């Protein structure tokens with residue numbers, strides 16, 4: 920299971936996108952999105968998110 924970003928909590932700060940070692944996170948249609956095909960469950964995004972919007976796998 921890849922990590923998932925809750926769009927209702929995300930403030931689009933971009934921290935997770937910058938932190939992901941696999942470049943799995945990008946903005947798509949106005950929301951941050953984790954590509955499940957690329958995500959390796961590193962968990963770095965969970966650590967940097969200031970609003971705890973990312974659910975661990």
Ligand code: SF4
Nearest residue numbers: 929930932933935968
């Ligand atoms: Fe959204 Fe959290 Fe990512 Fe910032 S770190 S863009 S608040 S999911």
